[in-house]
Amino acid sequence: MKQVRAEHDSAITLLGSIVNLTPEVLRDSAGQTPQDRVNFAMGRVNDYLDRVLHGRARFFPLPPFLAEMLRAQASWKVDEAGVRRAVERAQEIRADSLQATGQPRMNPAPGPAPIDTTPRRTLR
DSSP states (O other), rough: OOHHHHHHHHHHHHHHHTTTEEEEEHHHHEEESHHHHHHHHHHHHHHHHHHHTTTOOOOOOOHHHHHHEEEEEOOOOOHHOOOOOOOHHHHHHHHHHHHHHHHHOOOSSSOOOOOOOOOOOOOO
16 A cells, blocks of 8 residues: 555656646645636646647656546546647647658558459459
């Protein structure tokens, strides 16, 4: 049980330092109301994700126990505007990386997929 607790505490501490969000920061800097603290935390998470997308930070996946708890107990939703913004940003990053490598962009061939014309042995 001590090892499980130590791994849990270590993961939470590491995640807090990566996102730059600790209980002390929330208490001292986030405002007085619960909504102020939620908005502050969301800003920190968005900043971290932006740093990951720009290659300035390494992606750290949520520990499974935390991901499961957040899915089950936290109120969350998929925001269309956020998904659209993420897709646009990913397209910008892809275009930038293609320009940086100097490789031509490949386009799919027109028409349907080719038909497999490999001769097959049939049983009679």
